[in-house]
Amino acid sequence: MNFKSALIAAAAVVGVAGAAQAADLAKKAPAAANYVKVCDAYGAGFFYIPGSETCLKIGGYVRADVYAFSTSREWAGIGNSGATGRDKHAINTLAKAQLQFDARTATEMGLLRSYIEVNIANYSASNGNVLPELAKGFVQFGGLTAGRAQSFFDFWTGDTYGAWFEPAHSDANINLLGYTFAFGNGISASVSIEDPSTGNTGRRMSLVNTALAVNNTSYAGVKYPDFVANVAISQAWGSAQIMGALHQNYAAIAPTDKWGYAVGAGVKVNLPMLGASDTLTLQAVYAKGASSYVSPNWNTDGQFNGTVGANAFDFWVPTTAIEQSSAWSVAGALTHGWTKTLTSSFEASYAAHDAATTSVFDFNQLDIQANLVWSPVEGLAIGPEIEYRRLDYSGATNALGVADVNAIVGMVRVQRNF
Secondary structure (H helix, E strand, C coil): CCHHHHHHHHHHHHHHHHHHHHHHHHCCCCCCCCCCCECCCCCCCCEECCCCCCEEEEEEEEEEEEEEECCCHHHHCCCCCCCCCCCCCCEEEEEEEEEEEEEEEEECCEEEEEEEEEEEEEEHHHCEEEEEEEEEEEEEECCEEEEEEECCCCCCCCCCCCCCCCCCCCCCEEEEEEEEEEEECCEEEEEEEECCCCCCCCCCCCCCCHHHCCCCCCECCCCCCEEEEEEEEEECCEEEEEEEEEEEEEECCCCCEEEEEEEEEEEEEECCCCCCCCEEEEEEEEEECCHHHCCCCCECCCEECCEECCECCCEECCCCCCEECEEEEEEEEEEEECCCCEEEEEEEEEEEEECCCCCCCCEEEEEEEEEEEECCCCCEEEEEEEEEEEEEECCCHHHHCCCCEEEEEEEEEEEEEC
């Protein structure tokens, strides 16, 4: 092939390639794939909802518990369950699932957040299914929190499972409207109005016992919310909080009402010299006319979810005036990481209830708990816990149909977090 022929052939190849390229340009380009993008602004697990600037995190857990109880008369014969308590279970099982949805959007006026936490469970203590429960559901915008959230009074709610005998501390999900003022350097102050009729633990503790003619401890309607405030600090060494609450005692039969109150303080200290995850926590609370801020599992019938509780109430009316009960508690916990996969917590609390003008309902309560948790892979926790409760009634216990109580619960939990 001479030079002229080669030049003509090369021109033909270029022409064919140009025509093919022009044909490709005439075709419509394929649509770009709409991939889910990672949102790292708020930590691990968040992703952008496609087509929006909102970051979403979906999480939760699946839990399986097995409980075994002491079966002494002191355990079984509580309240009106009878002298032998043969209707009470000696073992219980629980299967529980929780779903969490956390949606956050950065706006020109601050962070806009909505959070949902839903529980559904089946456990033998309730004899069947527990329908879906809205544990939490709130909106946050800047410092504002509105909806069902953790009470602004609460600081420390326990290091152990506290699955059956929850130690003495306030641990309430409740409908509220609150605001947090952030001052920098981890220092904040919060105020909140909270509906005492909506808590998952009774914020309006009353007692009906006609045999003792004290059925005049019942609450009337809610006239005022609880007013709650705290000042908190969170830094590298740990965290601390002081808190207070005002709670109205509005009796069904008394001509007047009184205001009860609760005050408390807590501190949690990191102990890196012992281990990376080690912490020590101490907390104390005093209340008058507001017993539930001291302990969440004191209630009206001597039992709580089938367990051993106590006869506590906020007030009673022996004549025509309200007499307020007082209560206090101290609690502490130590959590230690033995290895990267093995941790344990030890927790203890002591609480006392004083029913003012009568000793019939006075008692002391001691709780001691310890567990061992193995996490062989991320998100999985397996381990046993033992829980002990001592109730010491100092008054006329026979009139209440109860005696001093020593009860032990052993349990094993398997939980997958995601």
